Amino acid sequence: MTKKALFDPVGHESLADAVVAQIEDLIASGVLKQGRQLPSERELAETLRVSRPKLREALHILEERGLVMIKHGEGSFVAPLTGQAMLPALLDLYGRHEPAFFDYLEYRREQEGFAARLAARRATRADKERISEILTEIERAWKANDADASREADFSLHSAIVDASQNATLIHMMASIFDLTQQSVFYNRDFLKTLDGTGKKLLEQHLELGQAVIDGDETRAEKAALDHIDFVEQSFRQGLEQQRREAMAEKRRLMAQ
Amino acid sequence: MTKKALFDPVGHESLADAVVAQIEDLIASGVLKQGRQLPSERELAETLRVSRPKLREALHILEERGLVMIKHGEGSFVAPLTGQAMLPALLDLYGRHEPAFFDYLEYRREQEGFAARLAARRATRADKERISEILTEIERAWKANDADASREADFSLHSAIVDASQNATLIHMMASIFDLTQQSVFYNRDFLKTLDGTGKKLLEQHLELGQAVIDGDETRAEKAALDHIDFVEQSFRQGLEQQRREAMAEKRRLMAQ
DNA sequence: CGCGGTGGTAATATTTATTTACCAATTCAT
DNA sequence: ATGAATTGGTAAATAAATATTACCACCGCG
The missing domain is CATH 1.20.120.530 (GntR ligand-binding domain-like)
Incomplete structure (x- = not known):
């Protein structure tokens, strides 16, 4: 195990990571519920004050984590989160x-x-x-x-x-x-x-x-x-x-x- | 007062701000005590894995906040804090x-x-x-x-x-x-x-x-x-x-x- | 007085992020 | 069935942020 130091390398958060963190927080806290459609990319990018490519980068990270579903021509949705115990x-x-x-x-x-x-x-x-x-x-x-x-x-x-x-x-x-x-x-x-x-x-x-x-x-x-x-x-x-x-x-x- | 929205603009932290945060944390917790000399800029930049200009930017922010004193040719020191209410x-x-x-x-x-x-x-x-x-x-x-x-x-x-x-x-x-x-x-x-x-x-x-x-x-x-x-x-x-x-x-x- | 440390400045290169433009899929009204 | 308006998808050019490199000035000590 590495020796503890007084200073640690600064883990500088990328912009996409910051966007991911905010959206994950909303999902984790139950504010964004499964199935809920997110605002459009253009609208969300404007609200968050980031560029669309960077927002898309964040959305793809969320998609990889199984939290968001992106549908071409339709929109982005919060993915099903609880295992569907009752079909x-x-x-x-x-x-x-x-x-x-x-x-x-x-x-x-x-x-x-x-x-x-x-x-x-x-x-x-x-x-x-x-x-x-x-x-x-x-x-x-x-x-x-x-x-x-x-x-x-x-x-x-x-x-x-x-x-x-x-x-x-x-x-x-x-x-x-x-x-x-x-x-x-x-x-x-x-x-x-x-x-x-x-x-x-x-x-x-x-x-x-x-x-x-x-x-x-x-x-x-x-x-x-x-x-x-x-x-x-x-x-x-x-x-x-x-x-x-x-x-x-x-x-x-x-x-x- | 502004109407609450679901999403907030992403407050993406700059690199200098991230460095400031870490050093402030050490000062706040008493690990870095007043009067203590910091590592040299070159050494600290290497440890934090940031460039010297960016580290200097952070140190100047800390200096502006009265937490650090920078002396040309001598070093950087934690400023006297006794009697100062916490920021x-x-x-x-x-x-x-x-x-x-x-x-x-x-x-x-x-x-x-x-x-x-x-x-x-x-x-x-x-x-x-x-x-x-x-x-x-x-x-x-x-x-x-x-x-x-x-x-x-x-x-x-x-x-x-x-x-x-x-x-x-x-x-x-x-x-x-x-x-x-x-x-x-x-x-x-x-x-x-x-x-x-x-x-x-x-x-x-x-x-x-x-x-x-x-x-x-x-x-x-x-x-x-x-x-x-x-x-x-x-x-x-x-x-x-x-x-x-x-x-x-x-x-x-x-x-x- | 010289050397080796420190901080200070600036030009250039690289990386990250933004802007702009355009394409493809879907939905809905006609 | 079709066109318009929405959505997501892609990419090139540009701007901003950060890193790299080089060199200068100050200070303490032998």
Whole structure:
């Protein structure tokens, strides 16, 4: 092992390395999430105040490291970062395989509680403003009975809370789950309404969760998150039972003819 | 105040600035004390692997900041500093950079606790036999002082416990994390030994964790998992601090000669 | 007083980065 | 299907930053 010296050779960072460092920092911290399109090269070079060739050099380093995907004529994107633990095929299986689905909810329950606790502790002013805006939108969408807007705002709230946790690993891990669940059958709001036809309880739970984070109340935020997932699970159980009852009733009706 | 943007112009550091930073660091940390003569320009340029003109540029910046005195025909000296409040720039040098690694440990801590709790509740007979076999191997590897076997058994234990949780989603999600930690940051067992030289505490924690799962004690299993990760984190923090102290102590030793 | 150290200056060469121009792929509106 | 406007891709010329080389001036010491 080399002898330690008082002065070390100056490892002067190249311009491309400096650009790489900044973009990697944004990715590592969860600010730039996988799949996100980067600004165009011309725009990004201008923003960073470097030349396009040098920016391209940096982007190629990032591509070599598996962090960025560059597509000719389309753009540059943050590459998939979390191993896709759940492919669509597995999600479809979850939809068919009831116990596995409830495993997913159990796991999700733990993560949401963890995220809510951290978010209540760490949310910045900007985080709280973002959550407050989403709560306003959630309430508006409920009053307008706008299912698509409600669904969108629902995901926005959970996403904002995970972001407010300031935990980069949790942000990355949950981002992949959000993408998958947003696309699939899991978000069956009809089931969610079986316990109360108007969705008012769902609304109250979202408002309580968001407000607890804004108020910085860790215990209350965690409880709200866990209650919410418990409610979701209960609704799905009852929704499945009701489906089964209706299926059997239909069979009985057919047999009675 | 300007609106916050996602990307900032790259503050690409000039070579002279990099030299200034290193010399300032040595002054700030007390390694270069006031009055001390610096190596000659030719020698220092060679050591830093920069050109003399660039080194001179840096020395002049330091002179402007009152940190260095340059005397024609005599040499360069650290200027008198007593009574001078530290420059704001020097205080900035003490800014902290918490690695994303500790975010990861925090996340990991939550997952290990969750897995341990579920495993204690649900482990099958086959799970318990597997865990028991791994505990035997862990003890054997420790007695034989076999680092590679210890490391392998370490991962096997954590993996077996996650498997015993019987939660499909958790198993999927943790599998990808295990792959990552097995290849990278989690390798420095020397750090893990800083709190006890023989690794006996680490051994005891693993045995306690495994046994609690075998005994079906959820509370005990969870606590053992959390204590283990806390121990790991503490060891890393102390290991990093010790590295820094040793590097600086060596430089002070060289200067005392 | 001379020598060997130190810092000081400047011309030239090399490397790094920027600017400019143009080509190829993709998407979208017509 | 086509053209326009976006994106990425390439390369030559130029500018800026850094390194190399040579030489001068000051200082301390024998």
